[in-house]
Amino acid sequence: MNIISTLAGELSATAAQITAAVEMLDDGATVPFIARYRKEATGGLDDTQLRHLEERLTYLRELEARKETVLKSIEEQGKLSDGLRAQIEACDNKTALEDLYLPYKPKRRTKAQIAREHGLQPLADVLLNEQPQDVEAAAAPFTNENVPDTKAALDGARAILMEQFAEDAELIGRLREKLWNEAEIHAQVIAGAEEKGEKFKDYFDHREAVRAMPSHRALAVLRGRNEEILHIALKYQPDETPITEQSAYEKIIAAHFHLSDGHKWLRDTVRLTWRAKIFLSLELEALGRLKEQADTDAITVFARNLKDLLLAAPAGRLTTLGLDPGYRNGVKCAVVDDTGKLLDTVIVYLHQENAMLATLGRLIKQHHVKLIAIGNGTASRETDKIAAELVKTLPEMKLHKIVVSEAGASIYSASELAAKEFPDLDVSLRGAVSIARRLQDPLAELVKIDPKSIGVGQYQHDVNQSQLAKSLDAVVEDCVNAVGVDVNTASAPLLARISGLNSTLAQNIVAYRDENGAFDSRKKLLKVPRLGEKTFEQAAGFLRINGGKEALDASAVHPEAYPVVAKMLADQGISAAELIGNREKIKQIKPADYTTEQFGLPTILDILAELEKPGRDPRGEFQTATFAEGVNExxxxxxxxxxxxxxxxxxxxxxxxxxxxxxxxxxxxxxxxxxxxxxxxxxxxxxxxxxxxxxxxxxxxxxxxxxxxxxxxxxxxxxxxxxxxxxxxxxxxxxxxxxxxxxxxxxxxxxxxxxxxxxxxx
Structure with a gap:
């Protein structure tokens, strides 16, 4: 219930909404399915909210599990009070929990523990509580065979107090936030690394408030440190401050324990605690926090760019010539038909312009090419000029040329997937196929490539790789399901991204399709090996079948809602073919007449919207830039x-x-x-x-x-x-x-x- 109430507060939702979403996620439902087809249960939580819920649910459950471990450990030590239990149970983050656990956490034998074993805890208590000016006299009674003199006694008492100061959860929390809010990160070049680290020269002597440092600068500085170009440190007071002057942080420690300003021994103890113990720990934490925030920001930017790229408008299902430019190794060319099937390949050379024009002209006429996709790498402008000449000399073909990003094309070319799809095709020519297909349908082609290779991120090799992969996979899943796929033409990698499906099921669908021909209904998917009712429920609404037995199979209406549409048809006295796409007829339907306990108003409205524009593509209209003539470099x-x-x-x-x-x-x-x-x-x-x-x-x-x-x-x-x-x-x-x-x-x-x-x- 603590988790439910926490999530409800974070998402500005009710406990009932969160409970329903959590139960469905635990039952194996996917975010796209819940967001699209279970709006009544979740109160309309969208995919972004559900992704946040999913992520925070995992974190909060880990936190609760850690609390149980901590409570059990402290209880076994016989040190768990009601007050401490309440503090632990009230923790809302892992850092605060670990602060509370620190004094009780099993650790290697410390100087403080040894001092306690030698009977010096009472001396530490006297020095802290009574604060006698003559510390030597106070320490004298505590000498023994293990503590030969007063200096050893005072050193042991100091070790105890330093540990006590450094393990006070309330104090550490206050110092942590003060340091984060006020400290500056200082980057300096390591002597002798100036030439090697030329790309980091703007950070050779760089200061900036750590809490305000944007992700791209933070990641640049941290990379400079990892490459041994930069030394970085946190500065919490001006460099010219005398080492003997008490810092604001030391004053906070002293005030927290009510220490006298005039007690030199205690003041030195506080200074040692801060500078040799607490600050070093908090500095590492702050740099870790900076890295974590920079990772989150960079991953968010990457995810947003990836979503925009995946949802870019497709040029359409037209026969396309893909050109992968190059000088020495030539321009690799591949023609694919309107379904993306490879028809022909050839390699031509820019320095043989006439031969290149003749060869490409022949391919265009032979296969009735309508689009020319040109990769934007080396020699793309020269290749673009040749394409422009083809458009000009072949007006009857009504050609259009477009320069597209070739980022990741080489990754696909050398992948196991490409090798399986084109076992007899040269690796270099596979890239041209990918370039052609990504113009036809960016989403369908780019899902075959590791999202990290698509080229729309910042510092992607420096951020948390598991977090990055998880975030990008979620983006791809949401994009694929938002668009939907034609089950009779989709590739296995595209099908694998559909809600409820995985690589094995996707391969099984393709294998069944190859063996038995095109699916003529969604119900036939249940004949695919290992595709059961639960999987069908999750996937069916996102899979399209055009020209099948059931007209609704080409829409996003889920099969479970077909009876609702059947009732609409019966009430109107028309067929599905007459209703679908007929705005006037659809306007006559009153949504409230069809709401039930299972299908509320949100679902009925979704059904009517889908009937009006069945299988609509949420992506925008295709557009391309016209680069200026004569501006090539x-x-x-x-x-x-x-x-x-x-x-x-x-x-x-x-x-x-x-x-x-x-x-x-x-x-x-x-x-x-x-x-x-x-x-x-x-x-x-x-x-x-x-x-x-x-x-x-x-x-x-x-x-x-x-x-x-x-x-x-x-x-x-x-x-x-x-x-x-x-x-x-x-x-x-x-x-x-x-x-x-x-x-x-x-x-x-x-x-x-x-x-x-x-x-x-x-």
Whole structure:
């Protein structure tokens, strides 16, 4: 009940809503299924709320289990009081719980424990409670065979008091928050590492409030430390403060235990406790907390960008020619039909332009190609020119050419999945197939690639990998189920992302389809090996069957609700074919007439909306940018140019835009709009086509500063300190994946983000 009430408060929901959601999750229901088909039970909690609930439920259950362990341990020691039990049971986070447990936690034999064994606890109590000025005289009665003199007695008493001070949960909690709120993180270059760490030069002498440090700078500094370029430390007082001066933190410790300001021995004890014990521990905690928050922010940015990319509008089911550009190894070409099936492949060379035009022209005519997808890696502009010539010389084919991101294409090419799908096809040609398919349907193709390889994250190799994988998998699952899939054309990797299904069941569906032909009804899915009633309930609503026996199978109406639709049809005296898509007829239906205990108003409204537009795709309309003629490389850019581009990545501090020069430009958050922007995603998202003006170009450092405020003047921006002096990151392509390097040489996609904007804070 504690967990239920906590979650209800966090989600601003009722206990009944949370209880229902928790019970369904525990019963194996998926988030997409609960969000879509169990709105009555959860009161309409959406997938975002349910994901948060799922994550927090796991944390709170772990916390409760830890509380039980802690209580049992303290009780076995005979030290569990009613007050301590109440404190432990009231803990709402793991850190506070561990603070309370620290004095009772079994540990290696400490100096304080040894001192207690030697009978020095009473001396420590006297020194703390009575605070005698003559500590030598107070210690004299406590000498014995194990404590040869008063110095040894006082050292033992000090060890006891230091441990006592450092294990006071209330005190540590107060010091922890004060340090977090007030301390600065200080990064300095390690002597002799200047040349090796050139990319971290903006952090060679960097100070910033630890609590306000944005994720990209935090991760950059922490990476610099891990690569032995930077030394980082927390500073809690000015450097020029005399070492003998009592810090604010030491004063808090002294006040907590009511220690006299004039008692030198106790004051020294407090100083040693803070500087040699408490601060070192809290510094590690603060850096860990900084890393955890930076990870969460970076993963959130990655997840949002991934969602935008996966839900990008598909170009449509048209025969497509995929071109994977290259110089020495040629342009790899693959033609796929409107279902994504490979029809033909060839390799052509840019330096043999006439032969290339003839070969591609033949392929286009032979297979009736309608779309040309061009990977955005090396030689993409040159390849794009050839494609433009084909569009011009073959007007009767009504061709359209589009440059698409090839990030992750090489990962797919070398994957076990690609090898199984195309065992006899050269690895390099598989990439061209992927490029063609991702234009037809980005979601269907990108699910085959590890989300971390898609190229829309920041510092993805530095963040918590299990947390990242879990978050991205949830995004993919939500996106696939939001769109739904055609069970008769979907690949096994796409089917595996459907609610209730897994890789084994997905393979079983494909195998059954190959052996028995297309499914003509959702019910036939129950004939698939190992696909039982429970799985069918979770998956059926997200699987589409076009042209089957049951018209509703092509919609998102769940089979369990078919009787409701049958009653509507009977009341209207029409067939399903006459009702589906007929807005006038649907408007005549009163939702309240069909609500039952099982199907409430939210479900009935969903059913009517689906009947009006069955199988509707929630993705927007396809759009593409037109890159400027004659602007092929960074050297072709001129300050003041207005260009069209595609948003390739969105970070907390701005957006990166592909303007067709193999180097993404950066629009800082302050240059996204004439209005104040709290979050860049309020204005843009990955895949958006935008117009930008060039503010600054640094060809040597491969940086481009852009603005979406087209009336901005470069000189004005430079004087105001906005993004003219800061620029971009290396473009996000999959090209580096094609030529693997030493891990230290391979730069993170966001390594230049912090570098580009570190000056802004100044």
């Amino acid at each position: 960074i050297k072709d850019l001129q300050v003041g140019m207005i260009l069209e581009g595609v948003v390739s990545n969105v970070a907390n501090f701005g957006a990166f835009v592909d303007i067709g020069v193999h180097q993404d430009g950066l629009v800082h958050i302050s240059a996204l709009s004439n209005k104040f922007v709290q979050d860049p995603r309020e204005v843009v998202k990955a895949g958006d086509v935008v117009k930008v003006k060039v503010l600054e170009v640094d060809a040597a450092r491969k940086r481009i500063a852009l603005t979406m405020r087209l009336d901005d003047e470069p000189e004005t921006v430079k004087r105001s300190g906005r993004p003219s002096e800061n620029s971009a990151t290396p473009r996000h392509t999959g090209r580096n994946e094609r030529t693997p390097r030493n891990p230290r040489e391979k730069q993170p996609q966001n390594s230049a983000m912090a570098d580009a904007f570190a000056k802004l804070k100044r």
